[in-house]
Amino acid sequence: MMTEIPDEAALALEFDVFARRAGLDIPADRRAGVFAGFKDLRRMLALMRQPRTAAHEPAGTYSILSVTRGL
């Protein structure tokens, strides 16, 4: 997903494509509620994307120490 937020029709198409790709069979009576959440999620995904350098390592980096302790 990119930084721009598409219009309602494009969002609906994107929603259906993502749902199919994930193998979801969303009942018709639940679609409006899930789609409302999807629109908000889409807004948040766009907001999150900011210029970062390759050196910006994520939180939660894999730690061999935490995996092996307690064994």
Add this chain to the structure above:
Amino acid sequence: MTATKLFELSIAEAGRKLRDGSITSLALTEDALARIIAIDPALDSFITVTADRARADAAAADAEFAKGIDNGPMQGVPYALKDIYDTAGIRSTCHSKLRADNVPAADSVVETKFKAQGGVLLGKLATHEFALGGPSFDLPFPPARNPWNREHIPGGSSSGSGAAVAAGLVRMAMGSDTGGSIRGPAAYCGTIGLKPTYGLVSRRGVFPLSTTLDHCGPLSWTVEDSAIALQVIAGYDPLDPASVDLAVPNYLDGLGQGVEGLRVGLPRHFFAEAQDVSPEVVSAIDRAAETLEKLGAVVEEITLPDYELFNACGRVIMYAEAFAIHEQDYQTRPLDFGLLTYMRMTLGAFITAVDLHQAMRLRRELSQAVNLQLKKYDALITASALAPAPAFADIVPNIPPNWPIQTMPFNVTGNPAMSIPTGFSASGLPLSMQIVGRAFDEGTVLRIGAAFEAATGLSAQRPALAEG
């Protein structure tokens, strides 16, 4: 002067009376069980009441007191657990049809610690389904209600914990907090709610929602009682991948030290400029800042990154991790989840690996920004909920509610954060703020909270329903 009723005794007060023999654990327990029978039908805060277990725990505690054995501050004191904490031999449902008959073979680490001290388990408390979807009326158990006004929600997901503590059914109840699920109910119900630093309290045996955001912590009527509970449950667990191996300080030591000379940062833009903020919330936090200044603290306005960045970062991580945890059930029996859980959980299926990675990168930046401020300040104060508890009638059918609450930032960063009452709205519902500390510096958070609590006297005000 009115005599203090048994339910009004804090853990510390009850502990003193248990030790001087002026009350017994059995008396405390019978009083609590009677209150649950009388009051809880109006609140639905308990899913399971473990009356037989409680009486046996109480009798065992009294027998140990009689022998001069003292296992710690929870000995003989009733408590309750959110129903996502495993309890050996006792149903642990997650408030869900999917686990309505689940009886764990082993205790969660937290339950093990309370049990070892001789605490008295009163029962298991209502939650939003799997700590995610609610308040809902399509689950096997009804949603908990707010003791200050039953037509209003108690917040979630530790909804039963907040309601039971505020109603005086139990002094301390455990909750869990992934995006605000301890501090939200504490804010709406007018209790203390402490989310400790990520890694301080073991999550083993607590059903996960989002493993990198999940925290376990207490809700209580007083700051001191949360400090006592934290003292019992904090500590390293090598089998919890997030647990941190640090010495646990004495959280009670600083409670009477006041706030003279402490530096407190106030990111007022966080809440005062938010779209859905209630002027009553802003005024109450401004008054709280003045109170802390009168007590000798230095309060200065600071700037943090935009709240919406914290919220986006936390929600993307939470939805992705929750979907990963529930994927098998979601794919094989999706309609066994309640409607709100289904709608929230489905969002996790739309998040790509790149989205999640971007969120994790952002998480580090936001954590650094908060902790940079905490190099200059001993603590921060900011809003918990942006408005008093909404009414059940405010819920729009078939649309997941999105209540205005600003707790997610400190799940993203992992810093300790405690919700504490600041007053009441004109409608009689509690208002609140958060006190946020440096990582593993719960002592300062509790110290500020205790000083503020003593200055305001708000813990003397109970909901009318609690008085019977």
